[in-house]
Amino acid sequence: MRLTLKVWRQAGPADRGGFRTYQAHDVSEHMSFLEMLDVVNEDLLATAEEPIAFDHDCREGICGTCALMINGMPHGPKHATTTCQLHMRSFHDGDTITIEPWRARAFPVLRDLVVDRSSFDRIISAGGFVTAPTGSAQDANAILVPKDQSDLAMDAAACIGCGACVAACPNGSAMLFTAAKVVHLALLPQGQPERSRRVLAMVHQMDAEAFGGCTLFGECEAACPKEITIENIMRMNRDLMRATLRDRGDREAEALA
Amino acid sequence: MKRLFALWATTVGKKVAMAVTGIVMILFLVSHMISNVLIFKNPAHLDSYAAWLRSLGPALWIARVGLLGAVVVHIVAAYQLTMRARRARPIAYDRHEKQVTTYAARTMRWGGVLLLVFIVFHLLHFTTGTLHPDFHPGEAGRNVIEGMQVTPVAIFYLVSMLALGLHFSHGIWASFGTLGFHNPAYNQWRRLLAWGVAILVAGGFATIPAAAILGYLK
Ligand code: HEM
Ligand code: FES
Numbered sequence: 123m124r125l126t127l128k129v130w131r132q133a134g135p136a137d138r139g140g141f142r143t144y145q146a147h148d149v150s151e152h153m154s155f156l157e158m159l160d161v162v163n164e165d166l167l168a169t170a171e172e173p174i175a176f177d178h179d180c181r182e183g184i185c186g187t188c189a190l191m192i193n194g195m196p197h198g199p200k201h202a203t204t205t206c207q208l209h210m211r212s213f214h215d216g217d218t219i220t221i222e223p224w225r226a227r228a229f230p231v232l233r234d235l236v237v238d239r240s241s242f243d244r245i246i247s248a249g250g251f252v253t254a255p256t257g258s259a260q261d262a263n264a265i266l267v268p269k270d271q272s273d274l275a276m277d278a279a280a281c282i283g284c285g286a287c288v289a290a291c292p293n294g295s296a297m298l299f300t301a302a303k304v305v306h307l308a309l310l311p312q313g314q315p316e317r318s319r320r321v322l323a324m325v326h327q328m329d330a331e332a333f334g335g336c337t338l339f340g341e342c343e344a345a346c347p348k349e350i351t352i353e354n355i356m357r358m359n360r361d362l363m364r365a366t367l368r369d370r371g372d373r374e375a376e377a378l379a
Numbered sequence: 380m381k382r383l384f385a386l387w388a389t390t391v392g393k394k395v396a397m398a399v400t401g402i403v404m405i406l407f408l409v410s411h412m413i414s415n416v417l418i419f420k421n422p423a424h425l426d427s428y429a430a431w432l433r434s435l436g437p438a439l440w441i442a443r444v445g446l447l448g449a450v451v452v453h454i455v456a457a458y459q460l461t462m463r464a465r466r467a468r469p470i471a472y473d474r475h476e477k478q479v480t481t482y483a484a485r486t487m488r489w490g491g492v493l494l495l496v497f498i499v500f501h502l503l504h505f506t507t508g509t510l511h512p513d514f515h516p517g518e519a520g521r522n523v524i525e526g527m528q529v530t531p532v533a534i535f536y537l538v539s540m541l542a543l544g545l546h547f548s549h550g551i552w553a554s555f556g557t558l559g560f561h562n563p564a565y566n567q568w569r570r571l572l573a574w575g576v577a578i579l580v581a582g583g584f585a586t587i588p589a590a591a592i593l594g595y596l597k
Contacts, residue, residue: 294467360559
């Protein structure tokens, strides 16, 4: 099929940037979206123009590196699918496709479609370590976890940190990401010793990174390629309230406030 | 107190403050609506309700200050979070297709501003009488009936109640989530409860200007 691509081009963080239009010929419906961009870049190599920069790594939908706003939807039109797992059969011959980077103050554009997501890394590192021993495997039944709890924890742990939640949110909020990271540990026995300290530190870091607040629009949940639900945000809210109003006591937490 | 301020310092805490103050206002509005519709039974009911309120003396003032405080906290948090959301996305998308945002959720901010304008007008209309064509202190029932005969004013009341219903429908649903109440067993009832209260309260209030426009309230 033939496609028209309207792509955001920006030479560097300080460049103003703008859209450029490209024609993609001979696109097979079996190609992934990133393979289609690879082919467009091959063509660009034959010209004086720089290839389009975009992020990708595993191309298996597990690393969270690929991150494109496709036709106004993070990771494109297919539900629960990362950009690398999106195939061209989701589009039609003759379509015009708009491709933009994630837009958030906390995700500055580095080049073209590549944004700097280290604000997410700083939220994670604010969460700190768990004191549960992780070195040698212990007896599988030594710590009992109810099945429904472990299921919820595993659902939250499926977050790959791609940033689609921030990209989709009308407020540019990172609540779904932060909640997934807080909640998967808060639901498990191994996460209990640092539970209060962790939620306080991660929410404070999230706010310090200039993300917006949550108004429960639900756009993050709809955009998430790993189907993280907004119930996690509700769990984190409760954890934060408990940590602030009841459990605060340890000095590190006091220092944060 | 220190802990409350620590909570307020976070974006989550500001939403908690909005949920709590919102619920306070809703509880007031439920009782206010019920006493208002008694005007259909007999306008004098409203007078005795107003007289009873005034007989509470200091308690009435505590309630007034509490409600005013709730309105102020709610608006300050809304303003701060709105500005923060604006700053969080300095460059808009060329295309942004919202998938699930409801009309009610999208209009929380401007709808809230309309409600603020409404609250100010309403107090000048029936509490101080400043904007009332023929105000008689102490005769609440008569003041309402006379005041609602001005059709543009009655229409403004109707539009405001529409905004109130929308604001409630998202606000009540969202406040469960903000306060961390969620449970698969009752999650599905939250929307229903939110719409139920919204329609009951806004609809109840709306009967009065509607009746006036249709000529039933004279
Ligand atoms: C006076 C002007 C008002 C403004 C500017 C305003 C604005 C807002 C905004 C921006 C939100 C957040 C929306 C969201 O997070 O999705 C909100 C939520 C809410 N509002 Fe208002 N509002 C006003 C009046 C009221 C009134 C009169 C009531 C009830 C009597 C009310 C009840 C609520 C509730 C319960 C919430 C939910 C809080 C939450 O999301 O947890 N608001 N309001
Ligand atoms: S490239 Fe790893 S998830 Fe898409």
